[in-house]
Amino acid sequence: MKRAFKQTGFILLRGLSWCCFGHKIEWRRFSAMVAVLTVSAYALQMLVLTHLVQPNRPLPSHKQTHYPSYISSNSSLQKVHLTLTNSVISPNKSNKLVQLFSAEQENVELQGPLVQRKSSVYGSNKDTNLADTTKVAHSLSPRRHVPKQRQVWLLPPNEALVYAKKEIDHPPSVSEDPNLYAPIFRNISVFQRSYELMETILKVYIYSDGSRPIFHKPPLKGIYASEGWFMKLMEENKQFVTKDPEKAHLFYLPYSARQMELTLYVPGSHNLKPLSIYLRDYVNKIAAKYPFWNRTHGSDHFLVACHDWGPYTVTGHEELKRNAIKALCNADLSERIFVAGRDVSLPETTVRAPRRPLRYLGGNRASLRPILAFFAGSMHGRVRPTLLNYWGGEKDEDMKIYKRLPLRVSRRMTYIQHMKSSKYCLCPMGFEVNSPRIVEAIYYECVPVIIADNFVLPFNEVLDWSAFSVVVAEKDIPRLKEILLSIPIRKYLTMQNNVKMVQKHFLWNSRPIRYDLFHMILHSIWFNKLNQIHTHQM
Known part of the structure; x- marks a missing residue:
């Protein structure tokens, strides 16, 4: 083989020398000839090498x-x-x-x-x-029959949801995940698998219909900011949002209950009917304009409302009330509007500075929390007056229970400093069961004490609230201090550490990150949609 290469090379060089010797070199012709010779040599070499690498025996099966x-x-x-x-x-x-x-x-x-x-x-x-x-x-090599796992995101929406439901019903066990803390979850394996499937599959179509300010104008400040922040981040999102409704698994109704109150409610009228009529007409409009609502009678549509009146805005439309997924801060079972397992309990977050939603985050370590329990706030609703009656007026040095925080007290220690210096932060219901103090307590690493019967806690479908909070029945308010003191110090330290670990799931980020509050809300909507799929559909 070497001899053949030498002979070929000699012939090519001799031809080149003959062309050049004794002649005036025309460089264009010379360059063209060199190129032809180079290509010829390369082709010959590839032909020989191809022959060399052919196997001389059949491959095993x-x-x-x-x-x-x-x-x-x-x-x-x-x-x-x-x-x-x-x-x-x-x-x-x-x-x-x-x-x-x-x-x-x-x-x-x-x-x-x-x-x-x-x-x-x-x-x-x-x-x-x-x-x-x-x-x-x-x-x-690629398989002849491509499995569903490989092309799950290409499946029709209904088939993809059925596939996801099967997956979370039989999830693999998770031994360790550096991004998640297992003790705060009901079932870490189910949550992780469901979350990953959401990231892989979920597409949401957002209706462009609806006029401002009720639609598409999110409130980003105050105690009702949750609905606004979700709307803002959802409409800006590119991972989950699709412009093609035929590819959507869920449909978002982008309205604000807070903006509806400011726009439609007549102060002092105590009449919420105009709000429900307005939303009813909107749903009827999109149902007439598009086929998507009527296709499922609204069961794949969802809304997010943090105002106390959020549940009452849906009562004018029976399918909206009965079938749609409602993410509500006012998650009160006794009203018979919120349905556990289908609807989502939305955390109520107080955002004081929209440009810095995470301001004042963190708190003192356990040894620097001398106050046993703290609460300060307005005395509306049925629970707070009872709480003040038993524990207010500085009757007990360990229990700091106030109406509004007195000026003489706030000069020495602000409201936030009180929460950062308390072992337990009381979160009694007001007019409605929800309270922004639950998330505030988590922000300031204070173990929340929830006093609100019939309240479905936020993300209750995936989070184990017993790991980082205390729930006290309204009838047990007279025994409140006894209940708190009966908690062993080791258990308290574990709960306080768990509060720190769950904090990441209640944070708003201007650019959402995995497992933050935006993603947790969206996941709960996705998770509850999957829970609507029954065995006969699979």
Whole structure:
């Protein structure tokens, strides 16, 4: 073979010398000739090398071959490239369940040799048989039948939801995830699998219909800011939002109950009917204009409302009240509007500075919290006057219970400093069951004490509130101090640490990050939508 290369090279060089010797060089012709000779030499070389690497024996069947043997310690290959053509990179590196290559899928077909020659082939032993000095590895070819796991995001919306429901009903166990803290969850495996599927599958269509300020103008400040921040971040989102409603799994009604109150409510009238009529007419309009509402009678539509009157704005439309998913701060079971398992309890967050929603975050460590329990606020509703009657007026040094925080007290220690210096922060209901103090307590790393019967706690479907809070029945207010003192110090320290760990799930970020409040709200809506899928649909 070397002799053939030498002869070919000699002939080419002789021809080149003949063209150049004794002649005036025309550089254009000379360059063209060099190019032709180079291409010819390259083509000849590739032809010879192609002949060299042809295997002289048939490859073993894929039924007899197991790819782990290619990477055994005795392998003489210097490099083996196994191309996993069916794998997908999950947003979460720990996600082993949204892979395109799975042990549960049908056997892969092995195709085509990838030959790696031993170094000895290029060494001094020229007589070595080529077949004995090569190792054959196989690349993993695409399957003939593409499994649903590989193309789940291409499935029709209903089929994708059924697939996701099956997955979360039988999730793999999670041993450790650095981004999640298992003790604060009901079932960390279910949550993680559901969240990953949400990231992979979920698409939301946002109706552009509706005039400002009730629609598409989110309030970002005050105690009702949750509905506004969600609207803002949802409408800015590119990962979950789709412009094609046929690809959507959920449909968002982007209205603000707070803006509705400011625009439509007549102060002092005590008449909420105009609000419900306005929303009823809006739903009727989109139902007449688009086919999507009537297709499911609203069961794949959702709204987010943090105002106390949020539940009452849906009462004018029966399908909206009965079928749509409602994310409400006022998650009161006794009103028979909020339905546990379908609707979502929305955290009520007080945002004082929209540009800095996380201001004042954090609190003192346990040893620097001398106050047993603290509350200060207006005396509306049925619970707070009872609380003040038993524990107010500085009757007990351990229990700091006030109406509004007195000026003489606030000069020495502000409201926020009180929360940062208290072991337990009391969160009694006001006119309605919800209270912004629950999230405030979490922000300031104070164990929340919830006093509100019939209240469904935020994200109750995934979070284990007993791990980081205390729930006291309204009838047990006279025993409040006794209940708190009966909690062992070790358990309190565990709960306070858990408050710190759950804090990340209640934070607004101007640019949402994984597992933050925006994603937790969206996940609960997604999770409860999956819970509506029954066995007969699967």
